[in-house]
Amino acid sequence: MPDSLQQIDPRSIATELAAWLASTAVERDRAGGHAGREREAIRASGLLALSIPVDYGGAGADWPTVYATIRILAQADSALAHVYGFHHLQLAGLTLYGSAAQRQRLLTATVRERLFWGNALNPLDKRTVASASADGFVLDGIKSFSSGSVGADWLTVSAWDHSVDGALIAVLPASQPGISVHPDWDAFGQRQTDSGNVRFEQVALPADLVLQAPGQVPTAQASLRSQVAQLIMANLYLGIGQGAFAAARTYTKEQARAWFAAGVDKATDDPLLQHRYGKLWLLLRPAELAVDHAAVLLDQAYRRGAALTGEERGLVAIAVAEAKALAHQAGLEISSQMFELTGARSTSAQFGFDRFWRNVRVHTLHDPIDYKIRDLGRYALDGSLPQATAYS
Structure with missing residues (x-):
């Protein structure tokens, strides 16, 4: 990772990374599966902290810059660009849904630990259910189209609470007991987006990791x-x-x-x-x-x-x-x-x-x-x- 995230040239880094990805894009497209080495290269580039505000240790880039890097990567390898773009989507969710304390904790940790975020939020898939517990919720079920979930450090999750007939939005470490990520994505394109199914079996969700309470009407923000x-x-x-x-x-x-x-x-x-x-x-x-x-x-x-x-x-x-x-x-x-x-x-x-x-x-x-x-x-x-x- 660069010594100073505020001094990096994101477009140049993305261009160099895209050229490297392009050298193996055809063979990896044929092979499919998890592009672990390539994801580690993205992690090492410093671009995972691109959208994180300077106050939390990130590069503080604006969205036009973030989108430019996604597009540059997509020209060479749209599957890895998808995984990278959806990482920044999860970070945006922390800013748009989360409290000040949640942003401080999670965004700072993302920079410090170079965390890679994945998605298990698919709003149309209501098979993951949240049940209230003494200190939060318990999650059970499955979530499909979970982009970037294979190899992710943290996941954004949605779950349906039948008691209020509405969904909650939360975050969890991918290593949380009861979470299993299944690399079963088999579409004929975007073959390395790590978009398989995530299963939740009696997963404890602490209240302080809930970004939006069940059934809460989202603000314009x-x-x-x-x-x-x-x-x-x-x-x-x-x-x-x-x-x-x-x-x-x-x-x-x-x-x-x-x-x-x-x-x-x-x-x-x-x-x-x-x-x-x-x-x-x-x-x-x-x-x-x-x-x-x-x-x-x-x-x-x-x-x-x-x-x-x-x-x-x-x-x-x-x-x-x-x-x-x-x-x-x-x-x-x-x-x-x-x-x-x-x-x-x-x-x-x-x-x-x-x-x-x-x-x-x-x-x-x-x-x-x-x-x-x-x-x-x-x-x-x-x-x-x-x-x-x-x-x-």
């Missing part, structure tokens, strides 16, 4: 967590699109052969190929601008703290929906159309170009993009802001 998460995804999709575009461009310049009917010697001189690359560029640029704009608005809202209003939060949600819809389209279209520009030889397994499409296709199914576009349509028609949920 607390509900900003979903926007932090959605913009992480938008940056992942965009990073994949940028990575696919760069891979296709390099292949076209260095290996592609001009089509005989083009009447040119080099593929890059083919006017139809130039036209198609221009069309892909016009997918990337609006997505880049929208994603960066949303990051600025989110950072401003995040820094408002408890003073954040519902309307301010809603305007962030609109900007994030725009960014996510455009990044979704760019990632899917570029990772698919790249093969039409690079030709049959580019489908060789040695290049692993198919991983771009598989990764973005799996990740873009996190929640239906149609509902983001519906929210944008409502806003365009009558100014309605999105309802604050765990996804909007």
Whole structure:
């Protein structure tokens, strides 16, 4: 870890880390499983403390900077970028939900012990149940889609309390007795996101690790967590699109052969190929601008703290929906159309170009993009802001 987190250059560190990840990305994508060595490299880089305020020993970076590092990593390895991005999502949850004492304790420990955080919060999976105990709660059940849970030091957890018909949000050490993490993620993309199931068997949850009590209505500030998460995804999709575009461009310049009917010697001189690359560029640029704009608005809202209003939060949600819809389209279209520009030889397994499409296709199914576009349509028609949920 660097001696002074405040003096690090996050983008340069992320760029170097991305180049190292890229050297083994194809073979690791084929192998799947837990990328333990790569996660340790992320830990050693100092980037795990990037979003933690200076008051707690972190680098104190703003969200545009954090998102930039996620996107840089996603260009090379979107699975590890996902794990890294979701680590920062859990840290955001501590700030948005936690008390001053909880933030002091947990954020300081994250910097001091270089903790890696994972997610077991999936709000749609209500199979983990919380029962009141003398000094907190007892958790039983299972939680799916637990990104980054394999190898995590701490987990953010949600559990359903039937007595109030509502969920609590808490944090726990992954080594807590009764917690077992199952590395059973088997999707065809994002294969190293450590997104298996987490099982809880009579797990003691102390009251001082509960961030949000069961059934408590989240404030505008607390509900900003979903926007932090959605913009992480938008940056992942965009990073994949940028990575696919760069891979296709390099292949076209260095290996592609001009089509005989083009009447040119080099593929890059083919006017139809130039036209198609221009069309892909016009997918990337609006997505880049929208994603960066949303990051600025989110950072401003995040820094408002408890003073954040519902309307301010809603305007962030609109900007994030725009960014996510455009990044979704760019990632899917570029990772698919790249093969039409690079030709049959580019489908060789040695290049692993198919991983771009598989990764973005799996990740873009996190929640239906149609509902983001519906929210944008409502806003365009009558100014309605999105309802604050765990996804909007």
